[in-house]
Amino acid sequence: MAIQVTILGANSAIPTATRFPTSQVIDINQSRYLIDCGEGTQMQLRRHRVRLQRIKAIFISHLHGDHYFGLIGLINTMHMLGRQTELDIFGPPDLKQVLDLQLKLADTKLSYKWNFHPLNFGEPEVIYEDTGVTASTIPLDHRIDCNGFLFQENKKKRKIRRELIPELNIPVEQFQNIKAGADFVDDKGVLHPNSTITEDPKPSYSYAYCSDTKYNESIVEVVKGADLLYHEATFLEDMIKRAEFTHHSTAKQAATIAKMAEVGQLAIGHYSARYTDFSDHLKEAKAVFENTQLATEGKVFSLPRVKPKKKEVE
């Protein structure tokens, strides 16, 4: 599949014996990225059999502990396992101070190069690009500076109709141009418009991650039409005042954003530790936006959607 999101932890501030704080691993066309890294994330990665060293980049939304206290342990373990590959870390500027200090006090010089990318807040910005994906920030409204992240698969190239390659004698060196949209002139000087010799590429998907935030309609425009939106839903609707006060959202508010943004699917998580059952979260959200699912620990979301496999309980 194009994008796969695995929920490593979905609890808000206070972890319990069996519920870990926020972290998600995203697989986009075989590349791995980590979003947030609460305490215990490295154990959760192992539990879900994600190879730590395959993670290319880590994105930290904000400096509340349930979103980053596991980061120093993870990068330290990558070092102890002898990582050589560079690692990109994106997060609030002050995060670097914390990591630098803890590495210095342990007298640790990491075995690999890490590139820290301090993020701005307030306006959406493209922060990362590789061959498969472009990531940008989603400004959120929390008690301290906080960004969500939008991952968009890059537009894929058109596919040359295989049977025409020998028929029209298309030379290999023309393949890239044609995939990029160029027409082709054959040996006899006949022009073949691109549309006649290629097929549409596979669709590109997008995933928007929004945690933590109070209800904030300015998110809508940024995540408009995303195939999958994760939106925090710390509380039920009867605690809307508490949500407002703590700069969090209710399940209904998350669904309202999903509906306004006309996303494909909504995943809700970051549950307050006061709840032991999330069926009311789901009910309240579904009343507003039907295509909602709980982002509980271990859950895997796939784009395009596939039929349930082992771990998936769609």
Add this chain to the structure above:
Amino acid sequence: MAIQVTILGANSAIPTATRFPTSQVIDINQSRYLIDCGEGTQMQLRRHRVRLQRIKAIFISHLHGDHYFGLIGLINTMHMLGRQTELDIFGPPDLKQVLDLQLKLADTKLSYKWNFHPLNFGEPEVIYEDTGVTASTIPLDHRIDCNGFLFQENKKKRKIRRELIPELNIPVEQFQNIKAGADFVDDKGVLHPNSTITEDPKPSYSYAYCSDTKYNESIVEVVKGADLLYHEATFLEDMIKRAEFTHHSTAKQAATIAKMAEVGQLAIGHYSARYTDFSDHLKEAKAVFENTQLATEGKVFSLPRVKPKKKEVE
């Protein structure tokens, strides 16, 4: 019992999906103390049903992550659960910087007062005293500054022979003096020597915690005669060079220290992640010091020793 030590985590540097880094909770006459606090300790405390808020003081041996990366999460959770009781934290001086910085960046002012006690290195020092226990440092030899901790139950008071209280008409206001060793003169002017009206107190026990350290005979004098010694045993004897190089110990070295110090029992832990079975650690240690046990996760050690209960597998 007088002292109870519960092993919350016993792995060295690299945690795995099921093995947590170092932390131990000690119960001494109903008071709780925590030694070291690797990542995930707060989840382990909950798993072992230890109430976080009952912990009076935390002792951190050194600033390698597997011994303290869980501390900021734990003190943060204590805050979020509304702790009011003061908390004492003992550790290397620089530890305060890390905690201060992380609290500042999260804009968190803890709900309780925490008293940070920076420790010295090099000489054993008494660092903590309350009505039940006296704790002192055990200087260790590791790659960075590191202390072990010796917990000694305070000498208990003598017990007045109950049947003599009415017989000799001993007034309540004399009880404390007599328990402290005073003689008693009754209404008729007869002197009753303390030894005739009291019984010996219950014995006082001691627990010595030594992690992390290379083989270091100067420990022997400090832990001499301890009822229970925990000594790290990261490696087996065939990796003695690696132990020396990384400033760790082998199981046999741990046992040698136990034997020289004539302790009551030895517990070994802090196993390298390369081992999945610790029976060879036990075998190598027992060959030198028979009364050795593995300090695996969840194991409970009691002083005085009691017959196995639910969780104990002595």
